[in-house]
Amino acid sequence: MYINEAKDNVGKFVEIKGWVYNMRTSGKIVFVLVRDGTGIMQCVVSKNEVSEDTFEKAKRLTQESSVIVRGTVREEKRAPFGYELDLKELEIVHLTQDYPITPKEHGVGFLMEHRHLWLRSKRQWAILRIRHRIAKSLRDFFDSRGFTLIDAPILTPAACEGTTTLFETDYFGEKAYLSQSGQLYMEAAAMAFGKVYCFGPAFRAEKSKTRRHLMEFWMLEPEVAYLTFEENLKLQEEMVSYVIQEVLKHCKTELEIIERDIKPLEKVVPPFPRLHYRDAIELLNKKGFNVKFGDDFGGDEETALSNEFEKPVFIHHFPKEIKAFYMQPDPDDPETVLAADLLAPEGYGEIIGGSQRIHDYDLLLKRMQENNLPIENYQWYLDLRKYGTVPHSGFGIGLERTLAWIAKLPHVRETIPFPRMLEKIYP
Numbered sequence: 001m002y003i004n005e006a007k008d009n010v011g012k013f014v015e016i017k018g019w020v021y022n023m024r025t026s027g028k029i030v031f032v033l034v035r036d037g038t039g040i041m042q043c044v045v046s047k048n049e050v051s052e053d054t055f056e057k058a059k060r061l062t063q064e065s066s067v068i069v070r071g072t073v074r075e076e077k078r079a080p081f082g083y084e085l086d087l088k089e090l091e092i093v094h095l096t097q098d099y100p101i102t103p104k105e106h107g108v109g110f111l112m113e114h115r116h117l118w119l120r121s122k123r124q125w126a127i128l129r130i131r132h133r134i135a136k137s138l139r140d141f142f143d144s145r146g147f148t149l150i151d152a153p154i155l156t157p158a159a160c161e162g163t164t165t166l167f168e169t170d171y172f173g174e175k176a177y178l179s180q181s182g183q184l185y186m187e188a189a190a191m192a193f194g195k196v197y198c199f200g201p202a203f204r205a206e207k208s209k210t211r212r213h214l215m216e217f218w219m220l221e222p223e224v225a226y227l228t229f230e231e232n233l234k235l236q237e238e239m240v241s242y243v244i245q246e247v248l249k250h251c252k253t254e255l256e257i258i259e260r261d262i263k264p265l266e267k268v269v270p271p272f273p274r275l276h277y278r279d280a281i282e283l284l285n286k287k288g289f290n291v292k293f294g295d296d297f298g299g300d301e302e303t304a305l306s307n308e309f310e311k312p313v314f315i316h317h318f319p320k321e322i323k324a325f326y327m328q329p330d331p332d333d334p335e336t337v338l339a340a341d342l343l344a345p346e347g348y349g350e351i352i353g354g355s356q357r358i359h360d361y362d363l364l365l366k367r368m369q370e371n372n373l374p375i376e377n378y379q380w381y382l383d384l385r386k387y388g389t390v391p392h393s394g395f396g397i398g399l400e401r402t403l404a405w406i407a408k409l410p411h412v413r414e415t416i417p418f419p420r421m422l423e424k425i426y427p
């Protein structure tokens with residue numbers, strides 16, 4: 001049996017294969033918390049109910065020893081996952097000595113160095129299970145709406161999101177880069193399949209140490225032919241609301257373990273507020289910032305803006321100078337582009353970046369030249385504007401930032417199994 005199947009096994013004699021999470025002895029009883037990856041089961045070993053050998057073995061157990069236990073399942077409201085096992089038999093698979101992570105507090109540096117073991121802790125378990133649920137519900141959302149999954153390449157000849165954060169590698173004597181985004185390839189795919197998405201790792205050599213930046217993160221990027229800017233926002237708010245509903249429905253235990261107050265999450269339903277960039281500038285200045293048209297928002301500005309709203313908020317119509325070359329200028333306000341960032345509430349800031357894309361060949365070429373991009377590497381991308389070009393839009397949602405918000409974590413380092421951070425690549 002797996003521990004999360006306890007509900008259907010009450011009264012039955014079962015076997016659980018796992019590891020000792022924690023234990024305590026009180027005279028004639030040993031309580032052993034056993035985890036198996038699906039949950040934690042409190043096993044009760046009573047001196048009077050088991051053989052002497054079994055009782056002695058139980059007393060010798062140590063944290064993270066691997067064990068196979070057998071006994072009868074009982075409902076017990078006070079146990080961590082609601083059930084208890086009256087242990088009858090115990091097999092020690094491996095007796096662990098000196099496990100480095102004890103239940104007492106360790107510093108983050110120590111824990112990060114031991115990430116390969118830290119993953120076994122209840123809190124990390126809960127966080128990464130929520131990560132799985134977010135990823136699954138994102139995929140389900142697009143699959144149920146007729147999108148086709150198209151995988152984007154990781155090795156690429158050109159930049160998507162600016163040339164300053166590229167990881168360069170050697171490709172048989174030519175320069176290649178780890179992908180910053182699958183978007184450009186999704187644009188090609190959208191012209192072939194209509195509605196597409198990719199979901200994979202993205203790489204950015206971000207030279208800054210912040211609580212929001214990873215060098216390697218996961219991004220889901222939908223792209224849709226004929227989708228307008230406004231329709232793109234609607235797709236995003238429906239997607240984010242769906243993900244929240246799914247997490248609330250399927251991750252009750254996990255949210256409890258991390259002590260997440262779910263009230264703010266329950267408020268996340270469409271429509272989301274929209275704030276024009278120019279109004280955002282005004283709002284920030286009212287709040288004591290000193291910003292003007294043309295300034296990009298950093299973490300502090302985003303936090304201040306997102307704190308103003310209970311739901312995620314779209315900031316839209318950014319000045320074209322601070323945004324990517326492919327974004328469609330607003331015909332009525334050509335200094336700005338038809339782009340929006342979605343800022344998560346509770347101070348979290350940007351989780352999505354999206355836009356309508358330029359579909360006119362000459363305009364795109366001009367914007368690429370203004371950005372000093374090597375045109376020969378993008379000829380295929382320009383081709384898309386030569387053969388049956390149509391207006392189209394898409395966006396990218398970052399999995400780790402979305403999880404940081406939903407789990408209310410102070411830093412993205414716990415949102416990915418093995419984080420890649422500034423100058424840190426172990427383990």
Ligand code: 4AD
Nearest residue numbers: 181183213214217221351352353394395396398401
């Ligand atoms: O805003 P970004 O740079 O947009 C793009 O990459 C577009 N090409 C997406 C598209 O339109 N298809 O990144 C999108 C999201 C951000 O909102 C953020 O959630 C996440 O990706 N992200 C990061 N997450 C963690 N660490 C980093 N260094 C990140 N950079 C971006």
Ligand code: MG
Nearest residue numbers: 341350352353
């Ligand atoms: Mg962005």
